[in-house]
Amino acid sequence: MTMLLRNAHGEESLRYMRTRALEVENDGDKTLMVFDRPRDVKGTALLTFSHKTELDDQWLYLPALKRVKRIASKNKSGPFMGSEFAFEDLASQEVEKYTYKYLRDEACGDLQCFVIERYPVDPNSGYTRQMVWLDKQEYRPQKIDYYDRKNSLLKTLEFSKYSQYLDRYWRAADMFMSNHQTAKTTLLSWSNYQFRVGLKDSDFNRNSLKRIR
Protein backbone atom coordinates (compact mmCIF):
# COMPACT_ATOMS: atom_id res chain seq x y z
CA MET A 1 0.00 0.00 0.00
CA THR A 2 1.09 3.60 -0.49
CA MET A 3 0.24 6.79 1.34
CA LEU A 4 0.49 10.15 -0.36
CA LEU A 5 0.66 12.92 2.26
CA ARG A 6 -0.08 16.46 1.17
CA ASN A 7 0.04 19.53 3.42
CA ALA A 8 -1.81 22.83 3.09
CA HIS A 9 0.99 24.24 0.87
CA GLY A 10 0.68 21.30 -1.55
CA GLU A 11 3.99 19.71 -0.49
CA GLU A 12 3.86 15.94 -0.93
CA SER A 13 5.50 13.03 0.79
CA LEU A 14 5.17 9.34 -0.07
CA ARG A 15 5.15 6.20 2.09
CA TYR A 16 5.21 2.58 0.96
CA MET A 17 4.33 -0.34 3.19
CA ARG A 18 2.99 -3.87 3.12
CA THR A 19 0.73 -5.63 5.54
CA ARG A 20 -0.34 -9.19 6.36
CA ALA A 21 -3.35 -9.98 8.48
CA LEU A 22 -4.85 -13.05 10.09
CA GLU A 23 -8.42 -13.07 11.37
CA VAL A 24 -8.64 -14.61 14.81
CA GLU A 25 -11.83 -16.31 15.98
CA ASN A 26 -13.49 -14.38 18.84
CA ASP A 27 -10.69 -11.79 18.93
CA GLY A 28 -9.24 -8.94 16.87
CA ASP A 29 -6.90 -9.57 13.91
CA LYS A 30 -3.18 -10.25 14.08
CA THR A 31 -1.32 -7.99 11.67
CA LEU A 32 2.26 -7.55 10.57
CA MET A 33 3.16 -4.37 8.74
CA VAL A 34 6.52 -3.52 7.21
CA PHE A 35 7.65 -0.12 5.91
CA ASP A 36 9.54 0.26 2.64
CA ARG A 37 9.66 4.04 2.34
CA PRO A 38 10.76 6.61 3.39
CA ARG A 39 14.05 4.82 3.00
CA ASP A 40 15.35 5.69 6.47
CA VAL A 41 12.56 3.58 8.00
CA LYS A 42 12.89 0.72 5.51
CA GLY A 43 12.56 -2.60 7.30
CA THR A 44 10.83 -1.10 10.34
CA ALA A 45 7.96 -3.43 11.18
CA LEU A 46 4.95 -3.43 13.46
CA LEU A 47 3.29 -6.50 14.95
CA THR A 48 -0.21 -6.00 16.38
CA PHE A 49 -2.45 -8.42 18.23
CA SER A 50 -5.65 -6.43 18.29
CA HIS A 51 -8.41 -7.16 20.75
CA LYS A 52 -12.09 -6.36 20.60
CA THR A 53 -12.28 -4.13 23.63
CA GLU A 54 -9.06 -4.52 25.66
CA LEU A 55 -5.81 -2.76 24.72
CA ASP A 56 -3.97 -4.19 21.72
CA ASP A 57 -0.53 -5.80 22.06
CA GLN A 58 2.03 -4.09 19.84
CA TRP A 59 5.71 -4.67 19.13
CA LEU A 60 7.88 -2.45 16.95
CA TYR A 61 11.02 -3.74 15.23
CA LEU A 62 13.82 -1.23 14.63
CA PRO A 63 16.23 -2.70 12.06
CA ALA A 64 19.18 -0.34 12.73
CA LEU A 65 19.51 -1.60 16.32
CA LYS A 66 17.84 -4.95 15.55
CA ARG A 67 15.71 -4.16 18.56
CA VAL A 68 12.16 -5.32 19.24
CA LYS A 69 10.29 -2.85 21.47
CA ARG A 70 6.95 -3.52 23.11
CA ILE A 71 5.10 -0.22 22.69
CA ALA A 72 2.19 1.42 24.45
CA SER A 73 -0.99 0.85 22.46
CA LYS A 74 -3.39 2.84 24.59
CA ASN A 75 -3.19 5.91 22.41
CA LYS A 76 -4.72 5.11 19.05
CA SER A 77 -5.68 8.67 18.16
CA GLY A 78 -2.16 9.74 17.17
CA PRO A 79 -1.14 10.14 13.52
CA PHE A 80 0.04 7.05 11.66
CA MET A 81 3.44 7.76 10.01
CA GLY A 82 2.74 11.49 10.03
CA SER A 83 -0.38 11.00 7.93
CA GLU A 84 -3.98 12.11 8.48
CA PHE A 85 -4.90 8.53 9.39
CA ALA A 86 -4.89 7.72 13.09
CA PHE A 87 -3.96 4.21 14.22
CA GLU A 88 -7.61 3.63 15.15
CA ASP A 89 -8.76 4.48 11.60
CA LEU A 90 -6.61 1.64 10.27
CA ALA A 91 -7.10 -0.86 13.10
CA SER A 92 -9.16 -3.98 12.64
CA GLN A 93 -12.85 -3.05 12.60
CA GLU A 94 -14.80 -5.03 15.15
CA VAL A 95 -18.52 -4.68 15.85
CA GLU A 96 -17.81 -4.43 19.58
CA LYS A 97 -15.67 -1.30 19.20
CA TYR A 98 -18.72 0.97 18.78
CA THR A 99 -22.33 1.47 19.74
CA TYR A 100 -24.60 2.45 16.86
CA LYS A 101 -27.59 4.57 15.91
CA TYR A 102 -29.43 4.43 12.61
CA LEU A 103 -30.09 7.95 11.30
CA ARG A 104 -31.63 7.84 7.81
CA ASP A 105 -31.46 6.61 4.23
CA GLU A 106 -29.76 8.89 1.75
CA ALA A 107 -28.37 8.90 -1.77
CA CYS A 108 -24.55 8.62 -1.89
CA GLY A 109 -23.26 9.18 -5.40
CA ASP A 110 -24.97 6.63 -7.68
CA LEU A 111 -25.90 4.43 -4.72
CA GLN A 112 -28.40 4.48 -1.91
CA CYS A 113 -26.90 4.52 1.58
CA PHE A 114 -27.79 3.89 5.18
CA VAL A 115 -26.50 6.73 7.34
CA ILE A 116 -25.38 5.49 10.73
CA GLU A 117 -23.86 7.23 13.67
CA ARG A 118 -21.43 5.24 15.77
CA TYR A 119 -19.80 5.99 19.11
CA PRO A 120 -16.40 4.56 20.08
CA VAL A 121 -16.44 2.36 23.18
CA ASP A 122 -12.75 3.04 23.90
CA PRO A 123 -12.48 6.13 26.17
CA ASN A 124 -9.05 6.82 24.58
CA SER A 125 -10.51 7.22 21.12
CA GLY A 126 -9.81 10.58 19.50
CA TYR A 127 -13.46 10.85 18.46
CA THR A 128 -16.79 11.52 20.10
CA ARG A 129 -18.67 10.08 17.13
CA GLN A 130 -18.43 9.05 13.49
CA MET A 131 -21.07 9.29 10.75
CA VAL A 132 -20.86 6.37 8.36
CA TRP A 133 -22.46 6.06 4.92
CA LEU A 134 -22.94 2.37 4.05
CA ASP A 135 -24.34 1.43 0.64
CA LYS A 136 -27.55 -0.63 0.79
CA GLN A 137 -26.39 -2.98 -1.97
CA GLU A 138 -23.29 -4.52 -0.40
CA TYR A 139 -22.92 -2.80 3.01
CA ARG A 140 -19.64 -1.18 1.96
CA PRO A 141 -18.53 1.98 3.77
CA GLN A 142 -18.55 4.86 1.28
CA LYS A 143 -17.78 7.78 3.54
CA ILE A 144 -16.99 8.45 7.20
CA ASP A 145 -17.10 11.82 8.98
CA TYR A 146 -15.00 11.95 12.15
CA TYR A 147 -15.88 14.33 14.98
CA ASP A 148 -13.12 15.22 17.44
CA ARG A 149 -13.37 15.27 21.23
CA LYS A 150 -14.88 18.76 21.09
CA ASN A 151 -17.53 17.30 18.74
CA SER A 152 -16.46 19.44 15.76
CA LEU A 153 -15.97 17.92 12.31
CA LEU A 154 -12.30 16.88 12.08
CA LYS A 155 -11.85 14.62 9.08
CA THR A 156 -13.68 12.96 6.21
CA LEU A 157 -12.70 9.60 4.75
CA GLU A 158 -13.94 8.68 1.28
CA PHE A 159 -13.72 5.14 -0.14
CA SER A 160 -13.49 4.51 -3.88
CA LYS A 161 -12.52 1.94 -6.53
CA TYR A 162 -14.19 -1.01 -4.82
CA SER A 163 -13.44 -4.49 -6.21
CA GLN A 164 -14.77 -7.85 -5.14
CA TYR A 165 -12.31 -10.66 -4.37
CA LEU A 166 -13.11 -14.40 -4.38
CA ASP A 167 -16.75 -13.42 -5.11
CA ARG A 168 -17.04 -12.42 -1.46
CA TYR A 169 -14.79 -9.71 -0.10
CA TRP A 170 -15.25 -6.10 -1.18
CA ARG A 171 -12.19 -3.92 -0.76
CA ALA A 172 -11.66 -0.24 -1.68
CA ALA A 173 -8.47 0.51 -3.59
CA ASP A 174 -8.45 4.16 -2.55
CA MET A 175 -9.13 5.71 0.84
CA PHE A 176 -8.90 9.50 0.84
CA MET A 177 -8.71 11.27 4.18
CA SER A 178 -9.03 15.04 4.37
CA ASN A 179 -8.53 17.01 7.55
CA HIS A 180 -10.90 19.98 7.68
CA GLN A 181 -9.01 21.72 10.46
CA THR A 182 -5.50 21.66 8.93
CA ALA A 183 -6.32 21.29 5.19
CA LYS A 184 -3.90 18.34 5.02
CA THR A 185 -4.86 15.22 3.08
CA THR A 186 -3.68 11.62 2.78
CA LEU A 187 -4.49 9.26 -0.07
CA LEU A 188 -4.10 5.65 0.98
CA SER A 189 -3.95 3.33 -2.04
CA TRP A 190 -4.12 -0.43 -1.68
CA SER A 191 -2.88 -2.81 -4.33
CA ASN A 192 -2.17 -6.50 -4.77
CA TYR A 193 -4.81 -7.76 -2.31
CA GLN A 194 -4.43 -11.50 -1.72
CA PHE A 195 -6.77 -13.72 0.30
CA ARG A 196 -6.34 -17.21 1.75
CA VAL A 197 -2.60 -17.22 1.21
CA GLY A 198 -2.03 -19.80 3.96
CA LEU A 199 -0.92 -17.48 6.78
CA LYS A 200 -0.90 -19.22 10.14
CA ASP A 201 -0.80 -18.13 13.74
CA SER A 202 2.90 -19.00 13.77
CA ASP A 203 3.54 -16.35 11.11
CA PHE A 204 2.85 -13.66 13.73
CA ASN A 205 5.52 -13.54 16.45
CA ARG A 206 8.74 -11.75 17.40
CA ASN A 207 10.81 -13.90 15.06
CA SER A 208 8.63 -13.26 12.03
CA LEU A 209 8.58 -9.57 13.01
CA LYS A 210 12.39 -9.49 12.83
CA ARG A 211 12.38 -11.44 9.59
CA ILE A 212 9.68 -9.72 7.56
CA ARG A 213 10.89 -7.80 4.56
Add this chain to the structure above:
Amino acid sequence: MRLRGLTAMLLFAALPVFADDVEISGYVSAQNRYFVQQELDSRQHGNYVSLAAEPEFYLEKNAGNDVFRFKPFVRLDQYDSKRTHADVREASWLHVSGNSEWLVGVSKEYWGVTESVHLVDIINQTDLVENPDGEQKLGQPMLKFSTVQDWGIVDLFVMPWFRERTFAGKEGRPRSSPRVDSSLTEYDSGSEQHHVDVAARWINSYGDWDIGLSGFYGTSRDPDFIPKVKSSGEVVLAPFYPVIGQIGLDIQATKGDWLWKLETIYRNGQGEENYIAADAGFEYTLVGVAGTQADVGLLLEYLYDDRSKSIVSPFDDDIFAGMRLTLNDAQSTELLFGVVQDRHESSRFFNLEASRRLGESFVLSIQGRFWNNIARDDPLYSLRDDDYIEIDLKRYF
Protein backbone atom coordinates in the same frame (compact mmCIF):
# COMPACT_ATOMS: atom_id res chain seq x y z
CA MET B 1 39.46 -12.49 10.77
CA ARG B 2 39.68 -15.72 8.80
CA LEU B 3 36.11 -16.71 9.54
CA ARG B 4 34.77 -13.30 8.69
CA GLY B 5 36.74 -13.19 5.48
CA LEU B 6 35.54 -16.62 4.45
CA THR B 7 31.87 -15.89 5.11
CA ALA B 8 32.09 -12.64 3.24
CA MET B 9 33.81 -14.37 0.31
CA LEU B 10 31.16 -17.07 0.14
CA LEU B 11 28.44 -14.47 0.12
CA PHE B 12 30.18 -12.40 -2.52
CA ALA B 13 30.65 -15.52 -4.63
CA ALA B 14 26.96 -16.32 -4.33
CA LEU B 15 25.70 -12.82 -5.00
CA PRO B 16 26.36 -12.51 -8.76
CA VAL B 17 24.40 -15.72 -9.40
CA PHE B 18 21.22 -14.04 -8.26
CA ALA B 19 22.34 -10.50 -9.01
CA ASP B 20 18.91 -9.53 -10.33
CA ASP B 21 17.19 -10.42 -7.08
CA VAL B 22 19.62 -8.68 -4.75
CA GLU B 23 18.06 -5.72 -2.97
CA ILE B 24 20.49 -2.94 -2.17
CA SER B 25 19.77 -0.30 0.43
CA GLY B 26 21.69 1.66 3.04
CA TYR B 27 23.13 5.09 3.65
CA VAL B 28 26.10 7.38 3.21
CA SER B 29 26.79 10.01 5.84
CA ALA B 30 28.80 13.13 6.47
CA GLN B 31 29.48 14.05 10.07
CA ASN B 32 31.07 16.86 12.01
CA ARG B 33 32.00 16.74 15.69
CA TYR B 34 32.84 19.97 17.42
CA PHE B 35 34.51 19.75 20.83
CA VAL B 36 33.69 22.59 23.13
CA GLN B 37 36.76 22.65 25.43
CA GLN B 38 40.48 22.74 24.89
CA GLU B 39 41.85 19.22 24.35
CA LEU B 40 43.56 17.52 27.32
CA ASP B 41 46.24 16.02 25.08
CA SER B 42 48.02 18.26 22.56
CA ARG B 43 47.82 15.50 19.94
CA GLN B 44 44.03 15.87 19.86
CA HIS B 45 41.98 18.38 17.86
CA GLY B 46 38.97 20.65 18.28
CA ASN B 47 36.90 19.65 15.26
CA TYR B 48 36.59 16.36 13.39
CA VAL B 49 35.00 15.70 10.01
CA SER B 50 34.20 12.17 8.94
CA LEU B 51 32.39 10.22 6.22
CA ALA B 52 30.68 6.87 6.56
CA ALA B 53 28.74 4.34 4.47
CA GLU B 54 26.69 1.28 5.35
CA PRO B 55 25.22 -0.49 2.31
CA GLU B 56 23.16 -3.64 2.71
CA PHE B 57 22.84 -6.41 0.15
CA TYR B 58 19.81 -8.59 0.74
CA LEU B 59 18.72 -11.71 -1.06
CA GLU B 60 15.71 -13.88 -0.34
CA LYS B 61 15.12 -17.40 -1.71
CA ASN B 62 12.56 -20.18 -1.20
CA ALA B 63 9.69 -17.81 -0.43
CA GLY B 64 11.72 -16.07 2.26
CA ASN B 65 12.88 -19.27 3.95
CA ASP B 66 16.49 -18.59 2.99
CA VAL B 67 17.82 -15.10 3.52
CA PHE B 68 21.32 -13.87 2.70
CA ARG B 69 22.53 -10.54 4.07
CA PHE B 70 25.78 -8.69 3.62
CA LYS B 71 26.22 -5.35 5.36
CA PRO B 72 29.68 -3.79 5.47
CA PHE B 73 30.37 -0.53 7.27
CA VAL B 74 33.17 1.95 6.75
CA ARG B 75 34.12 5.29 8.32
CA LEU B 76 36.88 7.68 7.30
CA ASP B 77 37.85 10.17 10.00
CA GLN B 78 39.87 13.32 9.41
CA TYR B 79 42.35 12.75 12.29
CA ASP B 80 41.58 9.61 14.27
CA SER B 81 43.30 6.60 12.68
CA LYS B 82 41.27 4.27 14.94
CA ARG B 83 37.91 5.83 14.10
CA THR B 84 38.82 5.33 10.46
CA HIS B 85 37.70 1.73 10.42
CA ALA B 86 35.70 -0.88 8.55
CA ASP B 87 33.56 -3.69 9.86
CA VAL B 88 31.30 -6.43 8.57
CA ARG B 89 28.09 -5.65 10.44
CA GLU B 90 26.37 -8.64 8.88
CA ALA B 91 27.26 -11.47 6.54
CA SER B 92 24.78 -14.20 7.24
CA TRP B 93 22.59 -16.96 5.94
CA LEU B 94 19.27 -17.42 7.73
CA HIS B 95 17.30 -20.58 7.13
CA VAL B 96 13.70 -20.90 8.29
CA SER B 97 12.08 -24.28 8.75
CA GLY B 98 8.65 -24.38 10.36
CA ASN B 99 8.89 -22.80 13.80
CA SER B 100 12.69 -22.85 13.80
CA GLU B 101 15.45 -20.68 12.42
CA TRP B 102 19.13 -21.33 11.84
CA LEU B 103 21.58 -18.52 11.28
CA VAL B 104 25.23 -18.87 10.36
CA GLY B 105 27.65 -16.01 9.80
CA VAL B 106 28.19 -12.55 11.19
CA SER B 107 25.14 -10.98 12.77
CA LYS B 108 23.74 -8.78 15.48
CA GLU B 109 21.42 -9.52 18.36
CA TYR B 110 19.81 -7.03 20.74
CA TRP B 111 18.49 -7.94 24.20
CA GLY B 112 16.84 -5.71 26.76
CA VAL B 113 14.30 -3.00 27.45
CA THR B 114 15.82 -0.04 29.32
CA GLU B 115 16.90 3.30 27.89
CA SER B 116 19.99 4.56 29.68
CA VAL B 117 22.24 1.49 29.98
CA HIS B 118 22.04 -1.92 28.32
CA LEU B 119 23.14 -4.44 30.91
CA VAL B 120 21.57 -7.60 29.54
CA ASP B 121 22.68 -7.04 25.95
CA ILE B 122 25.88 -9.04 25.55
CA ILE B 123 26.17 -10.82 22.19
CA ASN B 124 27.84 -8.05 20.19
CA GLN B 125 30.92 -6.03 21.03
CA THR B 126 30.52 -2.24 21.24
CA ASP B 127 31.91 -0.15 18.39
CA LEU B 128 32.85 2.55 20.87
CA VAL B 129 34.58 4.88 18.40
CA GLU B 130 31.25 5.23 16.61
CA ASN B 131 29.37 6.52 19.61
CA PRO B 132 30.11 6.71 23.34
CA ASP B 133 26.49 5.68 24.05
CA GLY B 134 27.54 2.09 23.30
CA GLU B 135 24.60 1.43 20.98
CA GLN B 136 26.70 0.90 17.85
CA LYS B 137 27.88 -2.69 17.65
CA LEU B 138 30.42 -4.76 15.75
CA GLY B 139 29.25 -7.80 13.80
CA GLN B 140 29.57 -11.06 15.77
CA PRO B 141 30.40 -14.39 14.08
CA MET B 142 27.90 -16.96 15.30
CA LEU B 143 25.84 -20.04 14.82
CA LYS B 144 22.33 -19.34 16.09
CA PHE B 145 19.33 -21.59 16.52
CA SER B 146 15.94 -20.15 17.39
CA THR B 147 12.63 -21.88 17.97
CA VAL B 148 9.14 -20.49 18.61
CA GLN B 149 7.08 -22.55 21.05
CA ASP B 150 3.82 -21.97 22.92
CA TRP B 151 5.87 -21.27 26.03
CA GLY B 152 8.14 -18.72 24.39
CA ILE B 153 11.04 -18.23 22.02
CA VAL B 154 14.38 -19.87 22.73
CA ASP B 155 17.61 -18.71 21.08
CA LEU B 156 20.89 -20.63 21.36
CA PHE B 157 24.23 -19.17 20.29
CA VAL B 158 27.70 -20.54 19.68
CA MET B 159 30.28 -17.83 19.01
CA PRO B 160 33.68 -19.06 17.82
CA TRP B 161 35.46 -15.74 17.49
CA PHE B 162 35.78 -12.72 19.78
CA ARG B 163 35.70 -9.08 18.71
CA GLU B 164 37.78 -6.48 20.58
CA ARG B 165 36.15 -3.21 21.55
CA THR B 166 37.20 -0.24 19.42
CA PHE B 167 38.94 2.69 21.16
CA ALA B 168 39.84 6.18 19.96
CA GLY B 169 43.42 6.57 18.69
CA LYS B 170 46.12 9.03 19.77
CA GLU B 171 44.49 11.94 17.96
CA GLY B 172 40.89 10.85 18.64
CA ARG B 173 38.19 12.38 20.83
CA PRO B 174 36.35 11.66 23.02
CA ARG B 175 38.86 9.37 24.66
CA SER B 176 40.28 8.44 27.99
CA SER B 177 43.56 9.87 29.16
CA PRO B 178 45.79 7.88 29.29
CA ARG B 179 44.54 6.34 26.08
CA VAL B 180 43.68 2.70 25.55
CA ASP B 181 46.26 0.86 23.43
CA SER B 182 44.56 -2.12 21.77
CA SER B 183 47.89 -3.56 20.60
CA LEU B 184 48.55 -4.51 24.25
CA THR B 185 45.28 -6.49 24.58
CA GLU B 186 45.42 -9.50 26.89
CA TYR B 187 43.02 -12.35 27.45
CA ASP B 188 42.06 -14.47 30.40
CA SER B 189 41.59 -17.46 28.10
CA GLY B 190 44.66 -19.19 26.63
CA SER B 191 42.81 -19.49 23.34
CA GLU B 192 42.46 -15.69 23.31
CA GLN B 193 40.10 -14.57 20.52
CA HIS B 194 39.33 -18.18 19.63
CA HIS B 195 37.59 -18.98 22.90
CA VAL B 196 34.20 -20.45 22.01
CA ASP B 197 31.49 -18.43 23.75
CA VAL B 198 27.98 -19.76 24.28
CA ALA B 199 24.71 -18.04 25.13
CA ALA B 200 21.03 -18.86 25.50
CA ARG B 201 17.92 -16.75 25.80
CA TRP B 202 14.26 -17.37 26.47
CA ILE B 203 11.62 -14.69 25.97
CA ASN B 204 7.85 -14.77 26.26
CA SER B 205 4.85 -12.47 26.65
CA TYR B 206 2.16 -12.95 29.24
CA GLY B 207 -0.57 -10.41 28.53
CA ASP B 208 1.08 -7.01 28.97
CA TRP B 209 4.24 -8.50 30.53
CA ASP B 210 7.30 -9.34 28.41
CA ILE B 211 9.93 -11.39 30.20
CA GLY B 212 13.39 -12.40 28.99
CA LEU B 213 15.92 -14.64 30.72
CA SER B 214 19.44 -15.09 29.37
CA GLY B 215 22.72 -16.79 30.14
CA PHE B 216 26.20 -16.23 28.74
CA TYR B 217 29.54 -17.96 29.24
CA GLY B 218 32.60 -16.70 27.46
CA THR B 219 34.92 -13.75 27.00
CA SER B 220 33.53 -10.57 28.53
CA ARG B 221 32.65 -7.82 26.05
CA ASP B 222 33.70 -5.33 28.75
CA PRO B 223 37.48 -5.16 29.24
CA ASP B 224 39.26 -4.30 32.47
CA PHE B 225 42.13 -1.86 32.03
CA ILE B 226 45.72 -2.29 33.18
CA PRO B 227 48.01 0.76 33.16
CA LYS B 228 51.29 0.09 31.31
CA VAL B 229 54.34 2.12 30.44
CA LYS B 230 55.41 1.83 26.83
CA SER B 231 59.08 1.85 25.80
CA SER B 232 58.54 5.43 24.65
CA GLY B 233 57.66 6.31 28.24
CA GLU B 234 53.99 6.92 27.43
CA VAL B 235 51.51 5.57 29.98
CA VAL B 236 48.64 3.71 28.32
CA LEU B 237 45.79 1.41 29.34
CA ALA B 238 45.95 -2.22 28.19
CA PRO B 239 42.56 -3.92 27.76
CA PHE B 240 42.21 -7.24 29.56
CA TYR B 241 39.26 -9.46 28.64
CA PRO B 242 38.32 -11.97 31.37
CA VAL B 243 36.19 -15.07 30.90
CA ILE B 244 32.85 -14.53 32.60
CA GLY B 245 29.51 -16.15 33.31
CA GLN B 246 26.42 -13.98 33.32
CA ILE B 247 22.74 -14.44 33.99
CA GLY B 248 20.41 -11.69 32.85
CA LEU B 249 16.75 -10.88 33.41
CA ASP B 250 14.74 -8.25 31.55
CA ILE B 251 11.11 -7.43 32.19
CA GLN B 252 8.75 -4.89 30.74
CA ALA B 253 5.18 -4.30 31.86
CA THR B 254 3.16 -2.24 29.38
CA LYS B 255 0.34 -0.66 31.35
CA GLY B 256 -1.56 1.90 29.32
CA ASP B 257 0.69 4.96 28.89
CA TRP B 258 3.22 3.51 31.35
CA LEU B 259 6.11 1.25 30.43
CA TRP B 260 7.71 -0.29 33.53
CA LYS B 261 11.19 -1.67 32.89
CA LEU B 262 13.78 -3.74 34.67
CA GLU B 263 17.13 -5.16 33.57
CA THR B 264 19.39 -6.94 35.97
CA ILE B 265 22.51 -9.10 35.67
CA TYR B 266 24.57 -11.33 37.90
CA ARG B 267 28.13 -11.66 36.61
CA ASN B 268 31.04 -13.75 37.74
CA GLY B 269 34.64 -13.62 36.56
CA GLN B 270 34.94 -9.85 36.06
CA GLY B 271 37.13 -8.57 38.88
CA GLU B 272 37.61 -10.23 42.23
CA GLU B 273 34.01 -10.51 43.26
CA ASN B 274 30.79 -11.63 41.66
CA TYR B 275 28.45 -8.71 41.26
CA ILE B 276 24.91 -7.61 40.54
CA ALA B 277 23.94 -4.63 38.42
CA ALA B 278 20.47 -3.35 37.66
CA ASP B 279 18.55 -0.65 35.83
CA ALA B 280 14.90 -0.16 36.81
CA GLY B 281 12.45 2.56 35.87
CA PHE B 282 9.64 3.71 33.65
CA GLU B 283 8.65 5.67 30.60
CA TYR B 284 5.37 7.55 30.80
CA THR B 285 3.92 9.07 27.64
CA LEU B 286 1.80 12.21 27.60
CA VAL B 287 -0.21 11.92 24.43
CA GLY B 288 -1.12 14.93 22.27
CA VAL B 289 0.39 17.58 24.55
CA ALA B 290 -1.06 21.09 24.49
CA GLY B 291 -3.65 20.22 21.87
CA THR B 292 -0.99 19.23 19.31
CA GLN B 293 -0.18 15.88 17.70
CA ALA B 294 3.08 15.68 19.67
CA ASP B 295 3.81 13.13 22.38
CA VAL B 296 6.10 13.73 25.33
CA GLY B 297 7.67 10.77 27.07
CA LEU B 298 9.07 11.13 30.59
CA LEU B 299 11.77 8.66 31.55
CA LEU B 300 13.20 7.84 34.94
CA GLU B 301 15.61 5.00 35.71
CA TYR B 302 17.71 4.05 38.70
CA LEU B 303 21.11 2.49 37.96
CA TYR B 304 22.78 0.23 40.44
CA ASP B 305 26.05 -1.71 40.55
CA ASP B 306 27.11 -3.44 43.77
CA ARG B 307 30.85 -3.29 43.14
CA SER B 308 32.01 -1.36 46.16
CA LYS B 309 33.88 1.51 44.54
CA SER B 310 32.79 3.56 41.56
CA ILE B 311 36.19 3.20 39.86
CA VAL B 312 34.82 0.18 38.01
CA SER B 313 31.43 1.33 36.81
CA PRO B 314 30.40 4.95 36.31
CA PHE B 315 26.77 3.94 36.94
CA ASP B 316 26.94 2.48 40.45
CA ASP B 317 24.23 4.50 42.18
CA ASP B 318 22.84 6.95 39.68
CA ILE B 319 19.56 8.39 38.49
CA PHE B 320 18.73 8.80 34.80
CA ALA B 321 16.00 11.29 33.93
CA GLY B 322 14.98 11.97 30.38
CA MET B 323 12.42 13.46 28.07
CA ARG B 324 11.45 12.25 24.63
CA LEU B 325 9.57 14.56 22.28
CA THR B 326 7.93 12.99 19.22
CA LEU B 327 6.23 15.48 16.93
CA ASN B 328 4.43 12.78 14.87
CA ASP B 329 4.87 14.98 11.81
CA ALA B 330 5.58 13.99 8.21
CA GLN B 331 9.34 14.56 8.84
CA SER B 332 9.38 12.23 11.89
CA THR B 333 10.94 14.90 14.10
CA GLU B 334 12.21 13.48 17.40
CA LEU B 335 14.20 14.75 20.33
CA LEU B 336 15.57 12.89 23.34
CA PHE B 337 17.21 14.67 26.23
CA GLY B 338 18.63 12.86 29.24
CA VAL B 339 20.82 13.36 32.27
CA VAL B 340 22.56 10.80 34.44
CA GLN B 341 23.32 12.10 37.92
CA ASP B 342 25.40 10.31 40.54
CA ARG B 343 23.46 10.12 43.81
CA HIS B 344 26.48 10.81 46.01
CA GLU B 345 28.88 12.80 43.89
CA SER B 346 28.57 15.82 41.67
CA SER B 347 29.17 13.84 38.48
CA ARG B 348 26.60 14.47 35.79
CA PHE B 349 26.31 13.37 32.17
CA PHE B 350 24.00 15.12 29.71
CA ASN B 351 22.86 13.60 26.47
CA LEU B 352 20.89 15.14 23.61
CA GLU B 353 19.71 13.39 20.44
CA ALA B 354 17.48 14.95 17.80
CA SER B 355 16.61 13.98 14.26
CA ARG B 356 14.42 15.08 11.38
CA ARG B 357 13.86 13.83 7.84
CA LEU B 358 14.63 16.30 5.07
CA GLY B 359 12.76 15.64 1.83
CA GLU B 360 12.34 11.95 1.01
CA SER B 361 15.79 10.47 1.62
CA PHE B 362 17.89 12.68 3.90
CA VAL B 363 17.96 12.59 7.69
CA LEU B 364 19.64 15.30 9.73
CA SER B 365 20.57 14.43 13.28
CA ILE B 366 22.24 16.30 16.10
CA GLN B 367 23.79 14.75 19.17
CA GLY B 368 25.36 16.41 22.15
CA ARG B 369 27.27 14.77 25.00
CA PHE B 370 28.35 16.73 28.02
CA TRP B 371 30.25 15.53 31.07
CA ASN B 372 29.78 17.90 33.95
CA ASN B 373 31.46 18.16 37.40
CA ILE B 374 32.93 14.69 37.02
CA ALA B 375 34.48 13.56 40.29
CA ARG B 376 38.18 12.66 40.26
CA ASP B 377 37.54 9.03 41.15
CA ASP B 378 34.80 8.57 38.55
CA PRO B 379 35.75 6.40 35.54
CA LEU B 380 34.43 9.18 33.31
CA TYR B 381 36.86 11.72 34.82
CA SER B 382 39.22 11.66 31.85
CA LEU B 383 36.30 12.60 29.54
CA ARG B 384 35.65 15.80 31.51
CA ASP B 385 36.96 18.03 28.74
CA ASP B 386 35.47 16.08 25.83
CA ASP B 387 32.01 17.69 25.58
CA TYR B 388 30.95 17.72 21.97
CA ILE B 389 28.19 18.47 19.51
CA GLU B 390 27.78 16.24 16.49
CA ILE B 391 25.90 17.06 13.31
CA ASP B 392 25.27 14.18 10.97
CA LEU B 393 23.59 14.15 7.57
CA LYS B 394 22.64 10.79 6.13
CA ARG B 395 21.40 10.06 2.65
CA TYR B 396 19.48 6.81 2.41
CA PHE B 397 19.27 4.80 -0.80
